[in-house]
Amino acid sequence: MRNLVLLFSLTSLLQAELKIEPTLHLNATAGLTSSGNPSDVAAFEHDPNDDFGLQGLDLGLNLHWSNWLQGFVNLNAFTDAEGELDAEWEEGFIKLHDLPGGLSLRAGRYLNRFGLQNNVHLHGWDFASGNLSTSRFLGEEGLTTEGGELTWQRDYDQGFFAISGSFGNVAGHHEEEGEEEHGDTVEDAYFSDTAWTVRALLGYNQTDFHQHRFGLSAAAGDNGYGGGRETELFGADYVYTWRENGLEAGGRELSLGLEYTYGSADWVHEDNPANSGNTNYGTFMAFANYRFHENWEAGLRYEKSNGRQDGVEIIGGEPEYAFLVEDHERITAALTHEFPINEFDSLVRLQYQYDDLPEDTAHSLFLQFELNFGPGEIR
8 A cells, every 4th residue: 555655656746747848840842953953962961952852840859857857859750862751860868957066967869069050950940951061071960979968057147158078979870972973982081980079158248239159169089981090070150149129039130150160080092091191171151140020031151161182093094082072162042931820830931052063053942841839949
């Protein structure tokens, strides 16, 4: 009898303390490009890759228990460039937050905090396509780790400082189809075994109307060339935000940002192990987003990714490189309109994209529809 009372009390406690919040996000695009197929210019897994496609159907759960334990899990379904439906378990972690000393801990499978975009899901992007720096250095799926992350945050009167460190096993990448078409071998430079990442973020609120965010990121780990060869990444970013109503909701809003990412990869030629070395490469991005009306926002983004080639071997009369990544310059302009549909927050986005590649240039036009339900996801 006493055991039944104990079990009933424990069940009641769990029901009283446990809070579950479902989330749903749907992104679909229709588009056309002068190159012939949107997949020719898609650099990220969830970039528009067909005349019409499902960028992502994201089903997630936020979990809250007591005041210190949280969790998040989500499943993402999407269509590939051939129109085939695919799905993946994207994240699933628990988080201990509000620990003594300003500490928090995440453990499980999570998107790493690196740069401006890697830790942001598709429905949080300001454009229909991902940043070139994310796909160029972290792979077409971004960097996902199965491990642990420790964060320390200190709040101040006019801002905060936070630093996060992560270590764990790197989730596998899908094959880089688009880059193989252009002859790149950059996928071998992606992290392939274990990796660590560090991100420091300083927030300074000059006033309620003017906010500044300064970020530094670093990462290192074994890459796909094998033999203990490593890739090292460093990034710096800055975002300025002006809000007409300050900390109050509504009003016009302007965000300006810069990001530079630098990579250094050890490589070896697969046909000649004696041919090995190290190559450096970088990507620059600048953007501006202006909310000129409560439900309207205009965005502009410029990106430049420098190409590099190293370790050439003449095989069958043709040059083959151990490391090859091509130049890629991109200009993106988007107009976004937000509107409610019953319990859902929705938006439609019209985007023009110009891609300049060594062998071709492409002009693309995308129409994106997005549907969102639920609160913000636990990060």
